[in-house]
Amino acid sequence: MRIEGFSSAAIAAGIKYKERLDLGLIYSEEPAVTAGVFTTSQVVAAPLVVDMTRLKQGRAQAILVNSGCANACTGAEGMKNCLAVSRLAAERLQIDEGMVQLSSTGVIGEQLNVEAFEKGMPQLVDGLGPENFEAVAEAIMTTDTCKKTVSRSLEIGGKTVSFMAMAKGSGMIMPNMATMLAFVITDALIGFVELNDALKKAVDATFNRITVDGDTSTNDMVLIMANGRAGNPWIEEIDSPDHALFRSCLEDMLKELAMMIVEDGEGATKLITVRVCGAREQQEALQIARTVANSSLVKTAFFGEDANWGRIIAAMGRSGVKFNPDKVDIFFDEIRIVENGVATTTEAEAAAGEILKNKKILVAVDLKEGSGCEEVYTCDFSLDYVRINADYRS
């Protein structure tokens, strides 16, 4: 798949490691309507500070992204380096410097290797082509074991609108308003306010519902660029039928990417959906689901394929949400293992044990207090998670 007007490139610039793709560029021939969401951490990496300022104009033409160095907690020098690499890209691309969005992922606290950008920039820009989107998706991987791209198209007003998207992420994943890096390009004709609204809502329903280890990154960001080449009727009103179509397609894509991130969670062997229903409010359902999805004891039990629902209800109990434990039902897939707060049958427990051997598992909780319902997606907690993270920087 390709989207007219966009091209991409990736090279092995040697930013941290030798001979692996680590520098990527996504380029739009004309300024594209661009929206972004960024980490809510108090600690925000330098490139995100630059991006947020530049995005006030609602337009961008390039995304320059590197792995190997997060450029977070790097002080004035980190900011200077950001501006330096953005200038290098703008000069070579012959575009305005403010049209460059920057993105970085990797180790926190190390300075960016500007020399590597300088040396690589001619090759990078000269390599721009419509087929290299996948190469960029590879260049942004860190502990990811596979690259993550999706594409979609839909009809709006008789015109085909296309999307391509990529993401990376495997550890330090509990996005809050954003996730580890994700980039979307589309030829939709859409206003900035409408694009921004669609992105925020889609991210909230997808990336903001996943967790690998409960840690929110300093570099989380999602960007979407829309160049308008599809020639669809201008989407100029939030919640109009066309906007709803656009948003739903975007949400569907981001959901697929979000699931890819959880499935590729560091050391993960299982994808677990934690669904909490019957809460007094949706926010309370989310709070309980998040607490269960982040519990180390719940996650290690899943790794051990142990239907240890006691840990699930214990995590619910400390979530800070009031509920009546004597009304709680817990299901593993379709098997009700707990009814009104107590274990059902040994047959149910045995059946749940079988379900836990699967790669994808639904844990559904019914509080029977109201109609609030939410889902959070997580993975199990394995020996490999510890191995990966004990050795990450060595």
Place this chain on the structure above:
Amino acid sequence: MRIEGFSSAAIAAGIKYKERLDLGLIYSEEPAVTAGVFTTSQVVAAPLVVDMTRLKQGRAQAILVNSGCANACTGAEGMKNCLAVSRLAAERLQIDEGMVQLSSTGVIGEQLNVEAFEKGMPQLVDGLGPENFEAVAEAIMTTDTCKKTVSRSLEIGGKTVSFMAMAKGSGMIMPNMATMLAFVITDALIGFVELNDALKKAVDATFNRITVDGDTSTNDMVLIMANGRAGNPWIEEIDSPDHALFRSCLEDMLKELAMMIVEDGEGATKLITVRVCGAREQQEALQIARTVANSSLVKTAFFGEDANWGRIIAAMGRSGVKFNPDKVDIFFDEIRIVENGVATTTEAEAAAGEILKNKKILVAVDLKEGSGCEEVYTCDFSLDYVRINADYRS
């Protein structure tokens, strides 16, 4: 050490496993002034419900405690079983049933084996003796690798006041108003209000500052019984000099027990003190310290002996507390590895790497925003934590 008027006993009752101590009894010859703190989880185990009601009278004479079964999430049958075993103890001890405090630890969701209590009770009560406090400490162990007891004595008004205390706990440890089981006996002469106040303050400064895995149990409880035999001047006013002496001694003991729990955290190889100073408020310092102490990424880095301060500052960033990352200093023991938000020197990083080989490590953060200061105690996150918790019920 022994405390006049108290005796203890422990037996292997076969509640879950064969031939290991699993049922304990602590007995006071006369009704002792007794105070307790209990889990703040919404899911409260049956024995704690009984205890809280009975403790309204401020007196107790016996603590009956079992391991192997938490008697949590066991519904009406679980409550019936609680009352049954408490009756068995009261009858054999010939005391009022309301004078028995109950405590359980083990797997959540399984019913109590009342028959084992019935069979074992005569042997248990007949075995009461002043030397068996250590045996009870052994009987309450689950994944603990060592038993945890401490004792102290101090002078109050020319009289020697003695304390003995035990605790258990290794996983599902992030106590909130209480911890996994801890019991204290003393011969101090003290009023209920004064005892209660001293216990709450001491627990808040000790057990409520530790975490192994961020999971709060359904069965957390701390009980203290004071029989008055020391004959010290009656401690009848909160914050009086004698009350302050008593409280400080109690806090010192509980701190020692709390540290024993963290050091014996499931799979732990290191004891880490996370100290946050310079916060605008004490509560904010605590919130940041807790977030860092519970971060899986921080804890696995410690296991890997990697001075990965980027994970510390990333965890701080998602704590929900506002601070200026450009003012943050981070120390490993006395080595300043981060100054004003950026790495200091490669020599400092190398020195921090050496410090991380130690068994006890201080991580100190200075926010330079105010005078709020707090400490939280945690352990590293090892391969063995996952092994233990993937296999716990099998």
